[in-house]
Amino acid sequence: MKTNPVSEKLKSMLPWAGLALLLGVFAVAALRVARPAGAAGDGREVIRIAHWQLEAGIRQGIDAAARAYEAMHPGVRIEQILVPERVYPTWLTTRLIGGTAPEIIELAPNYDAARVTRFFRPLGAEVDAANPYNAGTALEGLPWRNTFVDGLASGYHEELSDYYGVGPFTGSRALYYNKRLLRELTGAESPPADYAELERVLARLEEWNARRGVRVTGFAMHRASATALFNDLLAAQLQRLGTELAPGTGLPVGREEFYAARLAGRWDFSRAELRAALENLRELSVFFPPGFAQLGREDATLAFVQGRALFFYSGTWDATNLAAQAEFPVGVTRAITPGREHPRFGAGVLGPLASEDRSGSPAFSVTRDTARAERAIDFLRFLTSEPGNRIFAAASGWMPSVLGVPGPEGLEELMVKGEGYPRGPSLLGGADTNLVFSRHLSRLTGPAGGVDAFLEGFEAEASVAMRRDLERSVKGAAEGVRRDDVAIAAGRVLAGLGEGGAVERRAETQNEREAWARALAEELARTR
Amino acid sequence: MGSMGMLGAAAAGMAGPAVEQAEAWRRLAAGEAAAAAADFARGEGREARVGRAAALLAAQPRTAATLERARTLLEGVVEEQLHDDWAVMAEYLLARWHQAHALQPDPAEGERRLLALLEARAGHPWADAAAPKLAIAWFAAERDAAEFARREERFAEILERVRDPAARRDARLVWADAALRLGPDHARALPHFRALAEEAEALRPSLRARVLFQVAESAAALGLGEEAVEGWRRFAREFPHDARAGEARRRAEEMISR
Incomplete structure (x- = not known):
């Protein structure tokens, strides 16, 4: 075989070149290490x-x-x-x-x-x-x-x-929309004023799709945004039930109290408002892309900016991204959930959800x-x-975090204002309950599905799952209480040196949580 | 106890750490139980033994042997009959050991020890810390109104002798929340929530908000319209961006229009 002398020479130099490169990298690293921590090259x-x-x-x-x-x-x-x-x-x-x-x-x-x-x-x-x-x-x-x-x-x-x-x-949560497409459907760029109008827009989209033989979905959705939307629908439609379950505070119960109330037989899945909420989920899911529960945030973003969906249910954090990527003007409004005047989905609603999503x-x-x-x-x-x-x-x-600082143009409506009604409890949130819900979801949202088909499988398993979720909460609280006992004891000793941080407030939190866990554990034992 | 400890004792009303143990306590406060246990094991004296026991309570993994070692150390400090601050702290931790730390907790034994501590060392900071724990044991899960009332009488006497305002507040909160679960019994709960609202500035923000709203709610349930309106207005004023602020304003307006 004929050899190339230049190539041979280069080959012989290769180990030295490698060594030189290594030394160079080492020198740069050494210089960086030698530089005082926290100081820039210019001494700042x-x-x-x-x-x-x-x-x-x-x-x-x-x-x-x-x-x-x-x-x-x-x-x-x-x-x-x-x-x-x-x-x-x-x-x-x-x-x-x-x-x-x-x-x-x-x-x-x-x-x-x-x-x-x-x-x-x-x-x-x-x-x-x-x-x-x-x-x-x-x-x-x-x-x-x-x-x-x-x-x-x-x-x-x-x-x-x-x-x-x-x-x-x-x-905070936000509903984005394709202004160009919305104008084509409704003749206007302003978002639906309420849920009934949203329903009408979605119906027009179906007709528009059929006329043109295309498939633009109502919502760009992914697993997390679908869960967030489900949670918001439930939070609105369970306001009344949630408040009934907490006569002491006059405010809707939280998730764990909601689960405990189920185990105590204080509500069940035959409640009209709960069935209405599930029916609401089913009707909306018709406008989601197929397989939405398997999609990620990037998939949903892409679908929206490519004009393959009319709405995108997300949060204010996506505003700049969507505006930068979409080739059409993007509008944004608050999440739209059925109001109490809605003939089918309004019975459990007290009023529009307060904007507190952080x-x-x-x-x-x-x-x-x-x-x-x-x-x-x-x-x-x-x-x-x-x-x-x-x-x-x-x-x-x-969106700014400081009082008095104006929000970006178009997002002013989404600023936290301390208005609206407290959220009702959600069916979702506990790990086991979420799992059971996900497992049966296709029986609610699938073509042949429905509320009865969903509940047939979900109802019995849900109670078991809720109990497991609550038991996990009690166990987690007990672990936290033990950990806090020691940290608080050390903090109290250190208070003698003027140290110890917010030990009183930590003890306050621990006592409140320990009392809550004790009451919940007793409730679980009573309903076993 | 080192000189720093003596200064600390004067400042906080109980023993502060000796200079040589301070770092170990800092580690323990920061959640570094293993390192703190090793530090305390190198130390000597009652403080080091209490510190080591406390560190063993947080050591992972939790084993019967580790927890037994913690208990033995604490009992040793108590049995020396020196009645100093470390003995009271050891008594408190022993009560907690039985209540919450043992692999097989014995709530009744924990409760007995808390009560004994509150009776024998009334006003001591570690006895004060036992008051909310006893409130949890007596009220948090009690659903029998007669038994609740019997315990209330006894607990009111105990609370009279608690000097630490934070411990008193915590005990009151447990008591008041339990009264709400009992029915709800707003007449029982409201005096406690009122007392907590008077010290609202000392409460962490989320609890402060809850207490202020509850004063209004319980007052409304008892037909005390004026107090309810003032309570809701105070809530909306102090927490204008809270998710409950709109509800508070609405309830105040509804009450006025009645």
């Missing part, structure tokens, strides 16, 4: 902020607020670290355990109390004090926590009874061991001050 103090909000707008919003902050504090640089949601929990755990975590971190939703106390700094004292960046605004002098539209409920850790984060934006509200926390905690907190103060949040909201197009 660096505050890193890690989060998984890769949606359009968030990065730009934080960047804009960061640049404004840096202008006020020339010795500081704010850097963002964006991590995809799927790998975020693993990434975060590795960084926290390895002691290389950024100063500010968006709390992963699955972080339990033990990890939160271990890795993050409680902010109770800070949020009780005024935010100096609100000076000269209507919020001047108010405790920082009282300057948020949700009273900083999203940053409050119930189990730990302290504040562990603040967030620059809020989220499922999209983040908590940005400060790592416990960072040496730059004060600077990190100071940046968070600015980011969630009236002027800082205004900059964030204007640059991001996301």
Whole structure:
């Protein structure tokens, strides 16, 4: 075989090239390690902020607020670290355990109390004090926590009874629609005013599909958004029943009390409002894409932006993404559920649902061991001050979290207002009950399905599943109570040193939860 | 007890940690039970033994041997008859051991120990901490109105001697919530919710909201219209963005229009 001398020469150099590359990488790494932690190459103090909000707008919003902050504090640089949601929990755990975590971190939703106390700094004292960046605004002098539209409920850790984060934006459920298509169907771009009108629009869509021989679905749906919609329909239609089940408080019971009431025989599936809610689910699901329970968020987003669906049931967090990707104007409105005047689905409704959904509200926390905690907190103060949040909201197009800051154009209607009626309980939420519901769902939503077919299989299994869910809650509460016993005891001892954090509030939460679990355990024993 | 501990004792009304144990307590408060247990095992004295027992209660995995070791350590501290703060803390943890930590809890024994602690060491911070726990044992699951009433009389005497306002509030809340489950018995519950509302600033926000709404609701149920209206208005004023704010405003208006 004939050999190429140049190629041979290159081959002989390959090991040396590899070594040189290795040394180069090592030199760069060594330089990075040698650089003082938290210092930029230009000597500025660096505050890193890690989060998984890769949606359009968030990065730009934080960047804009960061640049404004840096202008006020020339010795500081704010850097963002964006991590995809799927790998975020693993990434975060590795960084926290390895002691290389950024100063500010968006709390992963699955972080339990033990990890939160271990890795993050409680902010109770800070949020009780005024935010100096609100000076000269209507919020001047108010405790920082009282300057948020949700009273900083999203940053409050119930189990730990302290504040562990603040967030620059809020989220609530939203119904997006394709304005162009809606105009074609109804002659107008304004969304349906109520549920009856929504039904009429969907009926027109069916006719439109038939005329054109196409298949545009009513809703772009995926597994999670379908569950959220089911929950909202149930929350509206079970308001009256939920309130009846709680004569002491006059407010609808929560999920666990709802399950316990079922086991005690205080309601059953023959209740008209419950059957109506299921019928409502069935009727709406006709307008979902086939196999919606197996679809992911990306599938539903794609279907909507490609014009394959009229509506998309999601949250305010999708507003910027949808506007950026869709080739048609996107409209948005509140979730539409049947009102009490609806002839078939209104009997259990008290009124429109209060806007309290905080499922999209983040908590940005400060790592416990960072040496730059004060600077990190100071940046968070600015980011969630009236002027800082205004900059964030204007640059991001996301819903602001601070009182008095205007919402982005088109989303004003979705701002939390403290109006409406409290949500009724949901049938869904317990892991076992959800599983049974999912297993029988096709008997409700399938072509030959119906409420009776669904209940035939679901009803008997549901009671067993609800009991298992409640037993798990009691067990979880007992574990939490034991863990708290020790942490509270240590906190009380440390109070002698002026330390110990919010030990009284933690004991308050523990006592409340322990009493609740004791009552529930007794109820379960009584109904066995 | 080290000098820092003595200073702490003066500040908090009970023993603070000795300097050499402070870090172990900090670890325990942060949920690092294994590390704290190892730290306490290296220490000496009654504080180290109570600390180690507390750490063993949180150690994973929970085993009979670990829990028995915790109990033995606590009993040892109590049996030395020194009657110091560590002995009272050990008595409290022993009551909790029987109630909640043992693999086979003995609620009756836990309840007996809590009551004994409240009677023998009334006003001590660890005895005060026992008051809400006894309230849970006596009221949380009680559905017999006569038995409830009998216990109420006795518990009212006990609560009189509790000095810690936080413990008193917690006990009242358990008592009031139990009264609501009993019927609901608003007449029994309202005085407690009123007392809690007077100290509302001390409650965590979610509980403060619940208490304020409940004062109005129970007052309305008892025909105390003026108090109900004022309660709902206070709720809507203090929690204007809460999901219950609209409901509070509506109920106040309805009550006025009646």
